[in-house]
Amino acid sequence: MYTTLAHNMRPTTIREILGQEHLVSKGALLLKMVETKRPFSTIFYGPPGCGKTTLATCLANDLGIPYKIFNASTGNKKEMDIIIEQAKVSDGLFVIIDEVHRLNKDKQDHLLPHIENGLLVIAGCTTANPFHSINPAIRSRCHILEVKPLEVNNIIKGLTNSLTSPRGLNNLYKADDEVLEKIANYSGGDIRYAYNCLEVCSITATNNTITMDDVIKSNLQANSQFDKDEDQYYDTLSGLQKSIRGSDVNGAMYYFAKLIDAGDMESLERRLVTTAYEDIGLANPNACMRTVTAFQAAKVIGFPEARIPIASAIIDLCLSPKSKSGEIAIDSALQTLRTHPLPAPRYLRLTPVGLEEDEKYQYDRPELWEYIQYLPDPIANQQFYVPWLTSSYEKALAQNYERLLKHGRTNNIKALNNQKKKA
Structure with a gap:
């Protein structure tokens, strides 16, 4: 039977592994495991083609123990039962679980006691970050090892x-x-x-x-495609956002180019609109609106042409001044809310009860509005918004904010109403 070069060149022992010096070099963990003949359950995670399953197979070969491969995506409970019975007969078994993050709860519950008592030693292999994608019950019984892309x-x-x-x-x-x-x-x-x-x-x-x-x-193409459910995809989205935040337009263009192949405009739109308001925000509100408009155009024309308006929006965001003051302000308010869940003052309520007419909020007196205290008394002087003076626009907002803070606010609505009437 014909087999591929990639299959034929697959290493069979730890010493044939390419790269991964942090795991297989002299004194490294996996080599020590082989030397001491003390296997323990592991989870190997890393991008496709870096050698996770190969590493697990080599480990079993070097330990000299029988092993089985179980695919969590396609394998069923019956196959798992057969593996468990084989383990009982042979007094233990090394099980390589491909796509381990896809084990459903039933399969995990079925495996857990056998991993716990040492009947099964597993080597889970996954492209997804195990800290996000694998059940804590499985994760706590395994040593997590990163398998890096080959240089x-x-x-x-x-x-x-x-x-x-x-x-x-x-x-x-x-x-x-x-x-x-x-x-x-x-x-x-x-x-x-x-x-x-x-x-x-x-x-x-x-x-x-x-x-x-x-x-x-041979029309070879660079291997830049990746599954949008894999960590590498989200790492690329993260690289795009951080490049924009760091005003690196070239870095942003590179990560955007990688994402075009995935064709997932919805995730790209969600990330970039969030980035616009989170990282640019009040420093350049028009850039935020232009980002929304760019995606409206992109969805009309579709890829590959959609790359043009999106690229323009990314460049705009990269080279804009930055301000996270909006995000910081709401996060600060949320933090205060958790410790001070207070009702609105009576005079701000929709239908205040028991107040005289001149103690109520006056809808027809706009000249009074900026003198009224809106926060509850216990946190009346709390300031959530701190301006970032990175643009002329937010500097103008900051000047007005300073003016408002200087003249102060009051919860004595009656006095305020009467004072302003006399004036």
Whole structure:
């Protein structure tokens, strides 16, 4: 049966693993686990193609214990029961659980006592951050280890090995150094993708030599696509927002370019409109409105043309002055509310009871409104809004705010009404 180069080059022992020095180098945790023959349950998390399942398989091989692979997305309870029975017969079993974050509650409850008593040692593999996506009951019984994307030099090393390895291309082909570097850069840290690219290029190669012409003929594409449910997607959205906050227009354009492939305009709109009001806010309110308008246009025309109005909005937000005063003000008010859940003063209520006419809020006296105390008495002098003087617009707001604070406010509505009448 034909098997792919990526499959054939899969490591079988810890010492064959590329990269991941923090886990498999001398003195590192997994190597110590093998040396001491003391396995414990783990969760490996990281992006696709970085070697999570391979690492788990190598660990089982080096420990010399039988293992089974269970896919949490497609596996059912019956398969799980078979694994548990096998574990009882063999006095323990190493179980590699792919997509471990997709284990439903029933499956988790079924596994928990067997993980707890040591009958099953699991190695869960996931592209999702386990601190967000995995049930705390499972998480608390496992040691969480990050598996990092492979660096370019690791991937070049893997490709070079594959050219000569009997399990790989077995010296049937040669490749220029620039070809291997190009493929490694295309791979985005995914070694499987790199092996697949090299294998495709070998099909078009002449004279058993893979050249840059073969890379061009093979129509290779950079591996920038990712599932919008994966951490990498949300990390990219986070990179976009932080680039805007840091006024790095080039960083923002790069992360936006990555997100275009996902085609998820709804998440992009939600993140960018939030960013506009959270990070730019009162420093440039018009930029906030232009962001909303840009997405109205983007939804009418759709991708790929939608990239144009969205890019303009991102550039606008990046290079605008920044102010988080709006977000900070409401967060401060919420914090005070949790410790001081107070009713509105009687004179502000919709239908105040027991007040004389001149003690009530006067709807026809706008000249009085800015002298009235609106906060409840116990927090009457609380200030939630602190201006950010990063733009002429908010500086103007701050000047008016200072004027209002200077003349103060009162809860003596009767005196205020009568005083202003005499004046």
